[in-house]
Amino acid sequence: MKILVTGAAGLVGAEVCARLIKNNHQVYGLVHHVRTLTANSGRPVTGVDLIPGDVTQPRLGLDDATWRKLADEVDLIVHSAAITDFGRPRELYQAVNTTGTAHVLELAGFKNARLIHVSTAYVCGEQDGRILETSLDAGQRFGNHYEESKFQAELLVRKAATEATVIRPSVVVGAARTGVVREFKNIYVVLKLLSEGRVTSIPGHFDACVDLVPVDHVAALIADVVEKPAPGQTLHAVGSTVSMRHLSDVLAEYPSFRVPRYVAPATFSAASLGDLERAYWERMLSLYESYFRRRQHFDDTLAAGFRSHKRLSNGPDQLRKIVDYAVRAGYLGSPLPGVAEALAGVGVR
Amino acid sequence: MILTEEQIQSLAEQTLARIDAPDDAALLLEGSIAEGFGNSRSDIDFLLIADQEADMPTMPTIFFIDGRRVEIRTRSVGQITKHLIEVAGHRGRVTRMDEHLLNRCQRFLRGHPVRRPDLITKVRENLSYDMFATVMTKWWAEYARQSVRHAVMLESLGQHDQAAVWARAGLQQAAKSWAARHGETYLEPKWLSLQLDRLAENPLVARYWQTEGTADIIRLVAALGVTGCADTPDRLVVERPREVTTWQIGDRVHLVRDRRDVFVLGDTAARTWRRVVWGRPLAGLGPEGDLIATFVRYGLIRVSWRGAAITPRLPLAAPAGSVTPAPAMTLPLLSIAGAKPAHPRSIDLLPLPAHRFAAAAMALVWGNVMVENAVEDLRGALDREQWRVAALATARAVNGGLRALLCAFGVSPLPSDPELIGGLDMLPAPQPRIAELARQLSRPGSRGEELPEFIAAVRAASGGDAFPSSFDSADGWQRTLDIGYDWLRLGAYLDQQLPLDEAQDLLSSGGAQPHTSSAKEAG
Numbered sequence: 001m002k003i004l005v006t007g008a009a010g011l012v013g014a015e016v017c018a019r020l021i022k023n024n025h026q027v028y029g030l031v032h033h034v035r036t037l038t039a040n041s042g043r044p045v046t047g048v049d050l051i052p053g054d055v056t057q058p059r060l061g062l063d064d065a066t067w068r069k070l071a072d073e074v075d076l077i078v079h080s081a082a083i084t085d086f087g088r089p090r091e092l093y094q095a096v097n098t099t100g101t102a103h104v105l106e107l108a109g110f111k112n113a114r115l116i117h118v119s120t121a122y123v124c125g126e127q128d129g130r131i132l133e134t135s136l137d138a139g140q141r142f143g144n145h146y147e148e149s150k151f152q153a154e155l156l157v158r159k160a161a162t163e164a165t166v167i168r169p170s171v172v173v174g175a176a177r178t179g180v181v182r183e184f185k186n187i188y189v190v191l192k193l194l195s196e197g198r199v200t201s202i203p204g205h206f207d208a209c210v211d212l213v214p215v216d217h218v219a220a221l222i223a224d225v226v227e228k229p230a231p232g233q234t235l236h237a238v239g240s241t242v243s244m245r246h247l248s249d250v251l252a253e254y255p256s257f258r259v260p261r262y263v264a265p266a267t268f269s270a271a272s273l274g275d276l277e278r279a280y281w282e283r284m285l286s287l288y289e290s291y292f293r294r295r296q297h298f299d300d301t302l303a304a305g306f307r308s309h310k311r312l313s314n315g316p317d318q319l320r321k322i323v324d325y326a327v328r329a330g331y332l333g334s335p336l337p338g339v340a341e342a343l344a345g346v347g348v349r
Numbered sequence: 350m351i352l353t354e355e356q357i358q359s360l361a362e363q364t365l366a367r368i369d370a371p372d373d374a375a376l377l378l379e380g381s382i383a384e385g386f387g388n389s390r391s392d393i394d395f396l397l398i399a400d401q402e403a404d405m406p407t408m409p410t411i412f413f414i415d416g417r418r419v420e421i422r423t424r425s426v427g428q429i430t431k432h433l434i435e436v437a438g439h440r441g442r443v444t445r446m447d448e449h450l451l452n453r454c455q456r457f458l459r460g461h462p463v464r465r466p467d468l469i470t471k472v473r474e475n476l477s478y479d480m481f482a483t484v485m486t487k488w489w490a491e492y493a494r495q496s497v498r499h500a501v502m503l504e505s506l507g508q509h510d511q512a513a514v515w516a517r518a519g520l521q522q523a524a525k526s527w528a529a530r531h532g533e534t535y536l537e538p539k540w541l542s543l544q545l546d547r548l549a550e551n552p553l554v555a556r557y558w559q560t561e562g563t564a565d566i567i568r569l570v571a572a573l574g575v576t577g578c579a580d581t582p583d584r585l586v587v588e589r590p591r592e593v594t595t596w597q598i599g600d601r602v603h604l605v606r607d608r609r610d611v612f613v614l615g616d617t618a619a620r621t622w623r624r625v626v627w628g629r630p631l632a633g634l635g636p637e638g639d640l641i642a643t644f645v646r647y648g649l650i651r652v653s654w655r656g657a658a659i660t661p662r663l664p665l666a667a668p669a670g671s672v673t674p675a676p677a678m679t680l681p682l683l684s685i686a687g688a689k690p691a692h693p694r695s696i697d698l699l700p701l702p703a704h705r706f707a708a709a710a711m712a713l714v715w716g717n718v719m720v721e722n723a724v725e726d727l728r729g730a731l732d733r734e735q736w737r738v739a740a741l742a743t744a745r746a747v748n749g750g751l752r753a754l755l756c757a758f759g760v761s762p763l764p765s766d767p768e769l770i771g772g773l774d775m776l777p778a779p780q781p782r783i784a785e786l787a788r789q790l791s792r793p794g795s796r797g798e799e800l801p802e803f804i805a806a807v808r809a810a811s812g813g814d815a816f817p818s819s820f821d822s823a824d825g826w827q828r829t830l831d832i833g834y835d836w837l838r839l840g841a842y843l844d845q846q847l848p849l850d851e852a853q854d855l856l857s858s859g860g861a862q863p864h865t866s867s868a869k870e871a872g
Contacts, residue, residue, distance in 0.1 A: 252596060256623050
């Protein structure tokens with residue numbers, strides 16, 4: 001097949017490209033800035049025809065000839081281009097995640113190419129409980145602009161392309177076996193701020209939980225669905241559940257790490273934090289606030305019928321694995337000395 | 350051999366005359382005498398080999414013949430063959446082979462045939478002596494490697510005496526490996542000197558007896574053919590042990606080992622501990638070698654040789670492993686801020702198991718919350734002259750104080766409220782004044798006049814910290830509540846039976862009512 005992958009340089013996109021090439025497809029990769037693809041392992045992904053473009057622009061920012069060629073030739077589009085890190089302006093999420101999806105739908109619709117749209121499990125917003133793959137609009141409240149923009153994109157997809165497959169990854173983390181990840185974003189930033197004691201208290205519940213899915217499992221499910229179409233279906237690409245209690249327990253296994261206090265959300269006040277800690281909280285960690293109190297479990301009955309790998313079941317093990325890798329890579333584990341340590345180092349107590 | 354053939358035959362006949370042995374059984378003199386060692390006090394060890402597959406009882410029978418202790422064991426051809434084949438066919442890490450299995454094979458292969466040599470020769474064909482010697486060379490070399498790596502680790506931490514002990518143990522094991530390569534496979538180390546005497550023409554033997562000093566010993570180990578344990582401490586890496594977690598309560602660092610043992614660290618020990626990063630070089634942990642060595646000894650950290658576990662052990666001796674020190678007996682055992690280390694370099698084991706430590710500490714926190722809220726209620730009741738309400742609030746404050754005091758000494762689970770005053774007899778020292786004040790304050794008509802004295806007495810008896818200064822200021826109270834959240838994390842880890850989120854709310858509600866004027870009166 002001739003397949004276009006948007007966001008081909010992204011964490012998921014590059015892994016998808018590598019699998020599609022391995023499965024002998026002809027792959028076009030839409031890229032924004034980069035001109036080479038790197039797999040999660042750090043190795044180059046070769047054999048992909050890279051096409052510079054911009055999903056925020058009409059016709060993906062392509063010249064007429066390129067757009068027409070893709071529209072004519074492509075059998076399938078994997079739309080994985082998205083802004084996934086938090087804290088950006090709402091307009092940017094709308095432009096990339098929502099409007100970008102509209103532009104991809106236009107291309108797919110030109111000659112009815114199949115579409116696999118990469119969404120997020122967190123389009124469920126702040127709903128608690130068991131989240132079904134068949135559920136989308138439940139009047140939910142969103143924790144941030146990212147979720148809202150991905151929700152709106154899914155609505156567009158379902159309206160314009162009823163045969164499209166939607167893949168909803170949860171929090172994408174390092175590889176299942178090794179924990180290796182190419183870039184440290186999102187949950188890794190949270191782990192860094194907490195383990196270094198930059199933020200010591202968070203408003204959360206011990207039984208609140210997030211779902212971690214290894215990047216290779218997300219890419220594998222997409223590659224599986226390329227081979228075994230799931231028209232009109234929405235599939236959760238999820239992994240293992242990690243509760244805030246697991247987070248506390250696992251961080252405690254690392255001697256140099258700090259473990260945050262979980263304060264009842266109703267009484268948490270950023271104003272009571274020290275200046276520096278408040279700055280870290282307000283500028284960075286508050287973006288993730290609602291995840292510290294959500295109690296969500298993602299059902300993946302439909303996805304189980306398509307994926308060739310086994311879903312991971314042990315959340316603490318997976319968390320430990322990604323933390324171990326982040327420590328090995330030097331991202332975690334080397335906090336700046338505290339005041340007491342610095343003073344002790346010069347013989348002052 | 351110290352016995353002549355005639356002496357052996359005589360002892361064999363006398364022994365066989367006392368047991369019910371099959372006529373076609375083979376007989377072997379085995380052990381130190383058969384190998385050319387032994388002395389006048391050595392036992393005579395016979396092995397009777399029944400020409401059958403079925404197992405024979407293996408317990409030895411003991412006689413005293415001509416003033417000597419004689420042991421005779423019985424085994425079948427099937428049993429011995431199985432042992433030999435197990436060694437011949439072993440795959441994987443050589444030290445996984447059981448030392449008793451190897452010892453049985455060694456004694457059989459190097460024993461002196463007394464009866465039926467044909468049968469013995471036939472059974473020996475299952476494992477050639479050369480192959481067995483190769484196995485023993487590798488087996489001892491691996492033990493030597495582990496001992497010397499451990500010595501390198503201890504030396505790099507400045508623990509010179511301990512390093513010397515392990516280097517010497519490694520040298521002895523290396524010598525056993527070297528001797529095995531030269532056909533001397535007797536397993537137990539007790540005759541090593543005689544084994545080396547038989548190889549004395551090799552200059553390494555003289556060097557063995559002359560070498561001292563850890564560095565020289567490590568070089569000699571290499572010369573004896575044991576590789577992979579040169580004095581290269583840069584290969585030492587800090588590794589995560591199973592089930593060791595770090596819990597900071599306020600400013601104090603506690604470690605929980607195996608979800609069972611709690612250690613509290615003094616400030617210097619805590620700073621050293623906080624430098625530990627799994628997978629990083631041991632050398633990066635700073636100058637406190639004795640503290641790091643203690644962490645290793647207690648199994649709180651592991652050290653690997655570039656990722657391979659270091660497992661020092663002496664074969665035929667007690668198994669090695671992490672050790673547990675005598676518990677520290679500092680009283681009271683704990684306070685709101687956790688246990689109290691004896692000094693800044695302390696790595697103190699607490700004398701109560703982790704789950705009771707956490708339970709007592711959380712009950713201590715709740716005791717404080719009870720007192721705080723009760724004092725607040727008492728103040729309001731007195732303002733409005735609600736005497737019965739005041740009496741109940743006073744009783745609650747007393748119960749909270751008694752709970753905190755009992756918990757500070759590790760009483761957990763606590764007695765029920767009506768038995769708290771009686772429960773004071775569980776404390777190591779009698780507290781008659783506190784008991785008297787508690788009884789007075791618990792009377793139905795009490796207006797709480799003695800409460801300040803009661804709180805002061807509880808604070809004094811519990812070492813001050815257990816009943817903190819939180820009653821003196823809103824900030825102090827907030828700090829108590831913050832520490833309460835620290836205890837919740839540990840309680841969650843240890844699966845304490847408490848509703849965590851409700852506990853969070855309880856702490857929060859306590860924090861929402863910072864105590865003001867009446868607290869100062871009470872304190």
